[in-house]
Amino acid sequence: MAEDEEAESETSNLAWVNSLLRALWPNATVALVNFAHTELTAKLQQGLPLPFNRARFARFSLGDGVPSFGPIDVTRRSDSHISIELEMSYSSRVDVLLAAGSSSMSVGVKHVRFHGRLCTELKPVLDTWPVVGALLIAFTGQPQLELEFSGIADSPVPGLAKRIKSIVDAVLARLVLPNCKCVRLTTDQRLLNLAACSKDPIGVLKMQVSRGINLAGANWRMGAVRSFTSNPYCIVQVGSTRSRTSTVPATTNPDWNDDPVYFLVHHKDQEVSVDVMDDDGGFLQRNFVGLLGRLRCTVRELLRNCRPGLGSKICRFALDTSQVKRGLLHVDDPVNTGVPSELDVLVGWMEMSSRLPQTVAPACAPCEPAGIILLELHHGMGFPEEILASTGSSGLTNLRWMCSLSKDGEDLGSSARSSAGKLSTNEPNFHLPIPHCLYQVIDQLIERGVESMEVADIVQLEHAQVQQYLLAKSHFLEDMSARQLETGADRCVDVEWHETLALLVTKPRVTHVHLSLAEADRIVGSVEPIRVEDMLSSGGPLQMSCKLAAASSGAGPGHRTGTEGNAAGKLSAWMFPTCAAPAMSISRFSAVHLDVSLRYQALVLPTRTF
Known part of the structure; x- marks a missing residue:
């Protein structure tokens, strides 16, 4: 359904939500303070000049103000998709002090004003618990942020206030469309399709x-x-x-x-x-x-x-x-x-x-895009466990997929890059009528030698349910061992993306999709080109498991992506070889498999004026 098509919609105020927020705001403040001391502090240290490149928050209090929401606009886009849009405002006196490391210099913030339009999508809407599969949260545009500084006149760094504001805006931009935050409410992949984890173009x-x-x-x-x-x-x-x-x-x-x-x-x-x-x-x-x-x-x-x-x-x-x-x-x-x-x-x-190319009239001139190719990145396996050394506490790796299009071997110039992949928790969901939180409890009791009948009494389940879980867990471990033998890799981890890359295409039937894996600033391998014609001929989404072909060993540590590898880095590595971290052998990526899906959306001229 197009965004402006008629849908069941209702607009109202949010007095009850604002009252609820007053009760929850102290807890939310703790989470924001933790975020400021970790992620925001790291961004400020990277982006600010001396002496603030070692800055830290000496004080961070958001005062007594509480965000206000409203009015709210609720729209049912489809049977499995509900959209909630609302205005978010915040204005409060605060007590924030940014200290410049060991220096006595500091800069404070005494007032914060914030306004933005927040879009929350609930999808898919389910017939089983928890009713909603995931929440997709994003701002439709860059939120308006005003910071009133104190002590900025005493700073010897010109333009410091402007620089701090730009860094905070860059952090907020991670939640501005097309970027978004996906909060999954279920782990059942049969219910949670990829559309719930990404925002498709309209x-x-x-x-x-x-x-x-x-x-x-x-x-x-x-x-x-x-x-x-x-x-x-x-x-x-x-x-x-x-x-x-x-x-x-x-x-x-x-x-x-x-x-x-x-x-x-x-x-x-x-x-x-x-x-x-x-x-x-x-x-x-x-x-x-x-x-x-x-x-x-x-x-x-x-x-x-x-x-x-x-x-x-x-x-x-x-x-x-x-x-x-x-x-x-x-x-x-x-x-x-x-x-x-x-x-x-x-x-x-x-x-x-949603119609196929042969049934759609051209949008306009031949040089204009005929449609959008949507490449869905799902779950990957066979990644070398050495990537754990560069993985942060959030589980994010430095692995990204680079996607591009070609026709008759010629690069069409359309490209996209995924976000960083996240380590898979490898916690299986066996789709049993057992709370997921009891899996680990049952495992620990069995490891201690407790009989399954007694385990059932302890966790208050039927004995048959415990036996079903143990049988499913045994089959899972057998499948995992067989997969490791098949790939020849016994020291591998899984990484997941659950992301959609969108690329414009002019002639879909003669176009190939190219997908390469980048580790930091180097290309470590590519998959076989995917023919869009194969997907169009099937009449629906094309699902496949792609095997990565590692880059040629003659290329040294791997081809550079062109964004970060430069002569200065090579010179420093040559002058100070002991300071340069050894690059992981690209042959370690030879066991990588990635599950992907390919979809196509044609483009047509609107049937009505605006």
């Missing part, structure tokens, strides 16, 4: 910045009358995806002739931003204007204003120039004289369809 937004009108002039000379120009370019961003236009030199009325950019949209309240910038274009900075104007709106507002209907439409938007450095502009500059800066943007929208 459509594709087409954008092309075509023209700027009356932009600020960053370049001008003293004494020149109305002689000012800029070298404008635009940064367009939807969610976490951004694109940059070309630079048009020496003009305040640029015309861009770039190709349209297509953005995957997961919610129509996602933020769309266009920053018009001046390209200084030299080694030494010649002007300090930078920002020429800014456009901010949601996808919903963009489509409502443009109403692209059955095609694309050029719309004109007034830019926000309040953040432009007017004091550095010519006195007769349009921004200083009150003339609005404007931007012409080509906007189009394509919706999702």
Whole structure:
């Protein structure tokens, strides 16, 4: 069901939830304090300069304020999918002190204001306990955060407040769509499908910045009358995806002739931003204007204003120039004289369809995407246990999957990267009418030599139920031993992702999907290319277990991903060989298997205007 299709919906306030939060907030505060002392502290130490690169929270109190929620909008998307959207606000005096390690310098925060739109999805909705399989939690756009600092004037580090704010915003961005937090309420994989653990796109937004009108002039000379120009370019961003236009030199009325950019949209309240910038274009900075104007709106507002209907439409938007450095502009500059800066943007929208390519009319031009390939990453096995050395307390590894598309051996340029895999707990679920928490209790009693009849009395179960569990556990251990013999790996661990990677495709029937495994900054192996045609011919999702082919040993420690391996790192490893950690042999990844699923969603033009 498309996001804006009619669905059972109700909007109301949340007085009862706000009352409940007042009772729970002390416990939630403890959890937030623990988060600040662990994850947030580590991010601040990595991102702040000396002497705050060893900063720690000397005090962290969130005061007496309590978050407020409402109004709430509850929508039943389908029989197994309920969406809850609500506004979240928080404003309170706080007592937060960030101390600069062994130095006597510190910076405090005395007031926090926070506002964001929170989206919680309950899916799948079950007919058995616990009724809901998982919760999917995310903010539709970057939350608005205001930090009121104290003692910042005494800091010798210029721009420290801005840097702290950007680090906190980056941490919050991990919960902004398309990123999300999945809280599983059941471990039964028969009930918990992958759709419950990820947020699929709802459509594709087409954008092309075509023209700027009356932009600020960053370049001008003293004494020149109305002689000012800029070298404008635009940064367009939807969610976490951004694109940059070309630079048009020496003009305040640029015309861009770039190709349209297509953005995957997961919610129509996602933020769309266009920053018009001046390209200084030299080694030494010649002007300090930078920002020429800014456009901010949601996808919903963009489509409502443009109403692209059955095609694309050029719309004109007034830019926000309040953040432009007017004091550095010519006195007769349009921004200083009150003339609005404007931007012409080509906007189009394509919706999702479950029909196969041959039954779908082309969305528009042949160069436009015909559909979306959804590659679902499930459970992997056969990973070398050496990865445990670099795994944090949260169980996250440094293993990621890199996905790309090709046609006739040519890279199509569409790519995606998964999040870090998480170690599997290897706790089996035998789908028995026994509480999962009793598994370990029964195991420990049996190991102590307690008879099964007596175990049943202790855990208050029927004797037949205990025997069923012991038989299922025996079969599980036998299967695990057989798997280890088959792979030839007796020192392996399992890693799971439960994530969906989405890629735009123009010609699905001649496209291949490529999947490579990256450990930190190197590629350690790839699976055989997957033909999209095989999935389309089957008429439904294609499920398979892919075996990893380790990278060639002639490539040394593995191919670099291109994002982190650099000459500086190689030079330091050569100069200080004892300081460089030995790389794990890529042959240790030869036993890796990954369960994946491949789905296809066609794109069609909307059947109605907005």
